[in-house]
Structures are given as C-alpha cells and as structure tokens.
Amino acid sequence: MQEKVLEAINISKSFHDPITIKVLKDINFSLNPGEFASIIGKSGCGKSTLLYILSTMDTDYEGDLLISGINMKNKKEGELALVRNQKIGFVFQFHYLLNEFSVLKNVMLPGLKLNKYSEKEVENRAYEKLKILDIQNEALKKPNQLSGGQKQRVAIARALINDPLIIMGDEPTGNLDKKNSDIVFDIFKELAEVYNQTLLIVTHDNEFASKTHRIIEMEDGKIIKH
Amino acid sequence: MKLKLLSRVSFSLLMARWKQTLVAAVGVTFSITMFIALLSFMSGLNDLLDGLIVNRTPHVRLYNEIQASKIQPIQLAKKYANSYNFINSVKPKNEKIEIYNSAAILKELKNDSRVLGFAPKITTQVFFNVGTIDLTGVINGIDPIEENRLFMFKEYVTTGNFMDLKNTPNSIILGKGAAEKILANIGDVIQVTTSKGEKMQMKVVGYFQSGIQEVDKVQSYASIATTQKLLGVPNNYITDIQVKLKDILLAPSLAREFSALYDLDAVDIQTANSQFETGSSVRTIISYAVGITLLIVAGFGIYNILNMMIYEKMDSIAILKATGFSGNDVNQIFITIALSIGIFGGILGLVFGAGLSYVIDNVPFNTPALPTIKTFPINYNPKFYFIGAVFSIVTTYFAGYFPSRKASKIDPVLIIRGK
Numbered sequence A: 001m002q003e004k005v006l007e008a009i010n011i012s013k014s015f016h017d018p019i020t021i022k023v024l025k026d027i028n029f030s031l032n033p034g035e036f037a038s039i040i041g042k043s044g045c046g047k048s049t050l051l052y053i054l055s056t057m058d059t060d061y062e063g064d065l066l067i068s069g070i071n072m073k074n075k076k077e078g079e080l081a082l083v084r085n086q087k088i089g090f091v092f093q094f095h096y097l098l099n100e101f102s103v104l105k106n107v108m109l110p111g112l113k114l115n116k117y118s119e120k121e122v123e124n125r126a127y128e129k130l131k132i133l134d135i136q137n138e139a140l141k142k143p144n145q146l147s148g149g150q151k152q153r154v155a156i157a158r159a160l161i162n163d164p165l166i167i168m169g170d171e172p173t174g175n176l177d178k179k180n181s182d183i184v185f186d187i188f189k190e191l192a193e194v195y196n197q198t199l200l201i202v203t204h205d206n207e208f209a210s211k212t213h214r215i216i217e218m219e220d221g222k223i224i225k226h
Numbered sequence B: 001m002k003l004k005l006l007s008r009v010s011f012s013l014l015m016a017r018w019k020q021t022l023v024a025a026v027g028v029t030f031s032i033t034m035f036i037a038l039l040s041f042m043s044g045l046n047d048l049l050d051g052l053i054v055n056r057t058p059h060v061r062l063y064n065e066i067q068a069s070k071i072q073p074i075q076l077a078k079k080y081a082n083s084y085n086f087i088n089s090v091k092p093k094n095e096k097i098e099i100y101n102s103a104a105i106l107k108e109l110k111n112d113s114r115v116l117g118f119a120p121k122i123t124t125q126v127f128f129n130v131g132t133i134d135l136t137g138v139i140n141g142i143d144p145i146e147e148n149r150l151f152m153f154k155e156y157v158t159t160g161n162f163m164d165l166k167n168t169p170n171s172i173i174l175g176k177g178a179a180e181k182i183l184a185n186i187g188d189v190i191q192v193t194t195s196k197g198e199k200m201q202m203k204v205v206g207y208f209q210s211g212i213q214e215v216d217k218v219q220s221y222a223s224i225a226t227t228q229k230l231l232g233v234p235n236n237y238i239t240d241i242q243v244k245l246k247d248i249l250l251a252p253s254l255a256r257e258f259s260a261l262y263d264l265d266a267v268d269i270q271t272a273n274s275q276f277e278t279g280s281s282v283r284t285i286i287s288y289a290v291g292i293t294l295l296i297v298a299g300f301g302i303y304n305i306l307n308m309m310i311y312e313k314m315d316s317i318a319i320l321k322a323t324g325f326s327g328n329d330v331n332q333i334f335i336t337i338a339l340s341i342g343i344f345g346g347i348l349g350l351v352f353g354a355g356l357s358y359v360i361d362n363v364p365f366n367t368p369a370l371p372t373i374k375t376f377p378i379n380y381n382p383k384f385y386f387i388g389a390v391f392s393i394v395t396t397y398f399a400g401y402f403p404s405r406k407a408s409k410i411d412p413v414l415i416i417r418g419k
Ligand SMILES: Nc1ncnc2c1ncn2[C@@H]1O[C@H](COP(=O)(O)OP(=O)(O)O)[C@@H](O)[C@H]1O
Pocket: A015, A016, A017, A018, A023, A041, A042, A043, A044, A045, A046, A047, A048, A049, A050
C-alpha cells in the first residue's frame, strides 16, 4: 500500500473568543500521493481553519495529523517549521511576496532556508520553477512591479521550490479575475498530471472544484462528502 | 549558510527602512562619541589634578613629629602597674626634628626592592627680611637631581634653571607668590633669618609655581648643603625622607612598616591626600553615569525603530514563518538588525569620540595656576574605547531583545487570516 501524504484523524477545533464555538468536528480523511483535491463549502464552514491545521501552522486542535505517516502532535515549533519548509508549499489568497527582495529571491528564500543545495543550484531551480509558470522574464523585478496574476504565479513558484510533498492553497484564485484564475487552475492541473504533484486546494468556486480530481465537501465544520 | 541567509534578510529589512535605521545608528554614534570624549576629558582632568599633588607628593614621608612622649615614666614603674595614673600638663620635651642615623636609613632604603627612589629633605621655617619687615616662609633643602627625577621638580620651576641650586652657592628658588611679596627678581640677593636667629644672604636663581597659590606664597627651595649651612648643622642633618615606591598601593602598609622599623613618624600619600581621591572618583562616576544615560537613550531609539519595523513587516514575518523559518530564525533576524545598528553606530562613535578628544586636546587652555598646561587635558586610555564598544553592543542587544522576541512569537495564522 502506498504511504498516505496526509491523514487527518478525528481533528476538532474550537474558538473560545468570545464564546466557545466548535468550528471543526471530527474531521477524518486522507490524501494519496498525486491526488488533486479541492475542499469546498459555504463561507464560514471552517475550510481555512482546517487547512491551517493541516499545514502545521495552527497547533491548537484535538485529534491527530499525520504527514507522510509522521504524527505532528507534540512536535516543537522549530521542527514544524522544518516540516513546512521541506514538505509543504502554501499558496495564499494574497500573494505575500516580500517587496524587499526580487521575484527570484522570493522564490529562492525557502530553498536557501532548506539549505540542501548550493545557492547557485537554488537559483537554477528557482528559474526552472519560474519557467514552469512562464514568468522567468520577470525574475529580476520587484514583486510590486508585477500584476496580481503574475504575483500569484510567483507565489506558486515559491511553493514549489523545495519539491514539496503537497501544495496547499487557501482560495488561491480568490483575488484573481476569470482569465488569471484559469491560468492558475491550468498550472495546478499541469502540476498534478505532468509532475504528479499532490495538491489540496480550498475554494468556494464550484466550477474550479468540479475540474479537480476529488472534491471534499464541508458543512458546519464537518466533512459531508469526500 | 544559515547565518548568511538570516543576515541577508536582516540587511534587506534594514535597507527598506534605512532612514529610520540611520537615525537610530546616529543616536548610538552620538552617545558613544560623547561617552568617549567625556571620559577621556574627565580622566585627563583627573590625571592633571592628581598630578598636581601626586607627582610631587612622596608615597611615604618619614619625619620626626614634635609631640609628647606616648609613654610617661610612671607607666614603666612596676609598682604602679595596676594603678591609674593621672598626669596633667604634659609637654613635648626638647626633641629635635632631625632624623637620627639618617645615613643608615638611606642606605637601607636604597637596598629595598619595593622602593623606586628617595630624596632627603630639610624643611625649615625662615623669615625673609624685606626692609624693616620680616615675612615668614619655608625653605625646603633638597637634592635637585633626585627631586627632579622623582617629583618632576623641573616642571614647576617656571623661571630659571633648577640645576642652579646645585651649581650656584647660596642660591634659592622662590615660590612665585613669595617672590612677588618680597619684591625679589632673578639675580637679586635676599636676606634670610632662621628661627634661631642665624642670618644668611641668598641669591634668587628661579621662580617656582606649583599651581596651588597658598603653597607658592610660602615655599621656596635651596640645596641641602645650603640649608645645612644656613642652619649651622652638620652635613648628615636631614628632617624628612621622601620615598617613592614602585607600587603606590603599598604606601599605607610600608608607612607602618618604616615607622615601626626606624622609630619615625611616617605618612602615606593616601592618608595625606584622601580628599583628592574622593574628587577623582566622583568625577569618574559622574562621567560614566552621563555616558551610560546617553547610551540607554540611544537604546530606546533602537527599541522604537525595531518595534516599528516589526509592526510594518508583520506580513513578511508571517510568510517567512509559513515557508519554514522558525521563531528562532525570526528572532535572530531582528537581533542582527539591532546589533548591526549598534556595531555600525558604535564604530563610528569610537572614531568620532577619538576625533572629538583630539579636538579638545588641542583647545588652548592657559591658566596662571597651571603653568605646564597649554591645552585641555585628554587621557587617550584604550579602556574607554573598549568600554564604549562593549556598552554599545550590550545596550543594542537589550534594545533588540524584546522586539525580536515579540517578532518570533508572531502567529502567522492570525496575520494571514486577518487579510
Ligand atoms: N480567530 C477566530 N476567533 C473566533 N472565531 C473564528 C476565528 N477565526 C475563524 N473563526 C470562525 O470560525 C469559522 C470558520 O472560519 P473559516 O475557517 O475562516 O471559514 P471558511 O474559510 O470556510 O470561510 C467562522 O465561523 C469564523 O467566524
């Protein structure tokens, strides 16, 4: 049997401010390598909350999270940072590029942090990723000189730099127009089909979701279909 | 590699806010500059004032004090050993202030390895006869060569050559104030009378100016031989032995030792001049306090800029954390920023501090009381630069510590979801 990329076992989470509300209730599901899955559901049903737990950034939850078979519970902050660095590429709704660095450097930063390749190699790899996303020509610009669609593609290139086990996205097309959304979707699809990349994308765009390989539907903090 | 990456990120954040950073660095530079200049100047001043006294004061002075005997004959009588004695109206006996057996003592001092040198001296009260008026004064009979070697006599002889004391018979160097009082010019012959009534004609060969007016009004110098002749005493007669030690800190204990050994009175420099020590240390404390206050103010400047930077760069910090930088890395990034400001500002401060000291060192400073001083005194002690460097690093580290910790604790989820 293939090892699961990601496994959520009885994950629950409550917010206590101002009153205790349970936003995630006994979430159970898993992802196999190469799957291109989307999470859909109404606004406020807990999709983002779940994704931040799955990405190890949020550690305040009940239940267990396994990434490539390893339990993330009780790991220290530094160890989780390493897991994110090595295994998870995150694409947010907002691009979050650092304006102090060039596009190329932005893509390189997680690679330099990983410290697996020399700086020269990281740079070559960053160019490769930018090429996949067809924005290698903007490499030396500053992020604030790019359009919204281009920025989001740079963010995807950054997510790819360390060849992550999984790419997670929280409404990565939420801020984009139809044309750019399509471009981003096509990139995800190419990554999944050509590069066999595992992807888990939160969206409220049903059209987007319908084109993915697997749809996980949430309602009121529960998974109702997967 | 990791360090390089973190410092590169620090540097980029720093350059993105270079104006505020520069202001913070200028704050450090200013405070270190003032710290260095202030301490160098204060210390120079201390050395100068100490020098006024310390250079010319023997570390240990041996002499015979005229005082009543501590043991009265009745105390030696066994018969009354267990009784109380009351003796009224005790008077000192007619004792000489001469140091007996001085030749033997001098010989022993010469062989003492703790002693740097010594100069014998005769101090005697005299009257300067000016017309019908007698003015009191003191003649110090000295060995000019030794006196100069140990106590920088030459520095204070502002007019004339101190060696004339040795070369010209019956010569005298008058205190500047005394010379003015008795209207004596160089080359004049003045008449001196001792307390025993002996008279002598002496030739004025120089003026002496110590910087302390009260001293200059009464003191004057002649050679030992001249003074012995004046007093009509044999050539082994001396009243004081001034000892200079290799280690000034040994003075109190050696004073006690010599006093017991030679049965003389002995006073050490620390006891004789305790008020000067107090003045010096108060001045030093004040300059350190001012310097450190300046640095702390500069530290707050750094604290502010870092807090602002962290507030502005929340997004960047969040994304760094989301892509795998740990809290520790973020902490290091901001500590590096703080330390760079401190080190950059500090190094400039050291350079400017040296520059400012040099400027002060060249500001003319003429005062009749201090004839040997032409400019403001500066002590270029490397210690101040070392302390300044250490302090600038320590304060900036602490200024950066809390903001950096705050940054390292930023929760990326909160920031990212807040959008
Ligand atoms: N920090 C928070 N404190 C309290 N409630 C929160 C907090 N963040 C999110 N919520 C609530 O949790 C629920 C799920 O939010 P979220 O996961 O963002 O939904 P989605 O991404 O599916 O739109 C919402 O009802 C939201 O109001």
